[in-house]
Amino acid sequence: EVQLLESGGGLVQPGGSLRLSCTASGFTFTNYAMIWVRQAPGKGLEWVSAISGGGTNTYYADSVKGRFTISRDNSKNTLYLQINSLRAEDTALYYCAKVLQLWQIRPPDYWGQGTLVTVSS
Amino acid sequence: QSALTQPPSASGSLGQSVTISCTGTSSDVGDYNYVSWYQNHPGKAPKLMIHEVNKRPSGVPDRFSGSKSGNTASLTVSGLQAEDEADYYCCSYAGSNNLVFGGGTKLTVL
Numbered sequence: 001e002v003q004l005l006e007s008g009g010g011l012v013q014p015g016g017s018l019r020l021s022c023t024a025s026g027f028t029f030t031n032y033a034m035i036w037v038r039q040a041p042g043k044g045l046e047w048v049s050a051i052s053g054g055g056t057n058t059y060y061a062d063s064v065k066g067r068f069t070i071s072r073d074n075s076k077n078t079l080y081l082q083i084n085s086l087r088a089e090d091t092a093l094y095y096c097a098k099v100l101q102l103w104q105i106r107p108p109d110y111w112g113q114g115t116l117v118t119v120s121s
Numbered sequence: 122q123s124a125l126t127q128p129p130s131a132s133g134s135l136g137q138s139v140t141i142s143c144t145g146t147s148s149d150v151g152d153y154n155y156v157s158w159y160q161n162h163p164g165k166a167p168k169l170m171i172h173e174v175n176k177r178p179s180g181v182p183d184r185f186s187g188s189k190s191g192n193t194a195s196l197t198v199s200g201l202q203a204e205d206e207a208d209y210y211c212c213s214y215a216g217s218n219n220l221v222f223g224g225g226t227k228l229t230v231l
Binding site: 004035037043044045046047050057059061095097100105106107108109110111112113114 | 165225
């Protein structure tokens with residue numbers, strides 16, 4: 001059974017930083033690209049970032065480029081999202097998700113429960 | 122990277138059918154057969170209902186079906202049941218290893 005468990009969210013002041021983690025199990029982690037998706041309060045889903053299975057290639061939405069860094073440790077089956085220079089508009093529930101297709105970045109199949117990031121002074 | 126357009130709400134009576142649209146552009150929905158649909162109940166992880174336009178994962182009732190015409194994808198739920206009441210989101214591959222989601226549709230079962 002595929003399981004994804006996010007952690008690392010919390011309350012942070014504007015300009016601050018956080019590192020989100022997502023621990024995966026139930027599939028061969030290195031074979032699949034992984035993505036982060038966020039949902040601001042009362043809003044829809046927004047794709048944030050993606051990373052290839054080997055971790056070499058990373059991709060970002062324009063809204064977070066330059067401030068967010070996605071990475072993974074395949075030895076630990078763990079995905080990360082480093083978030084810097086946080087803004088109020090980054091307040092959201094952050095989901096990690098596994099993509100459906102092998103080797104390619106495509107829409108996901110499995111999602112975690114999410115970790116909440118709140119940016120406020 | 123503009124969001125895909127979905128109606129904010131949709132509704133149908135028990136047993137009836139409802140169709141939710143998802144409109145994109147020739148750079149995403151119109152250009153790729155990688156459109157997925159997700160059901161999201163409050164407080165739960167989104168659940169994949171349809172992938173690659175019209176493929177249903179194992180365990181998803183065949184009351185759920187997907188289709189695409191041009192730049193618009195659609196999700197149809199037939200034989201509406203109370204447990205189908207949820208938010209539904211579409212997602213499309215948008216090229217260059219980017220993804221784009223719809224704004225979501227709140228489905229109400231009357």
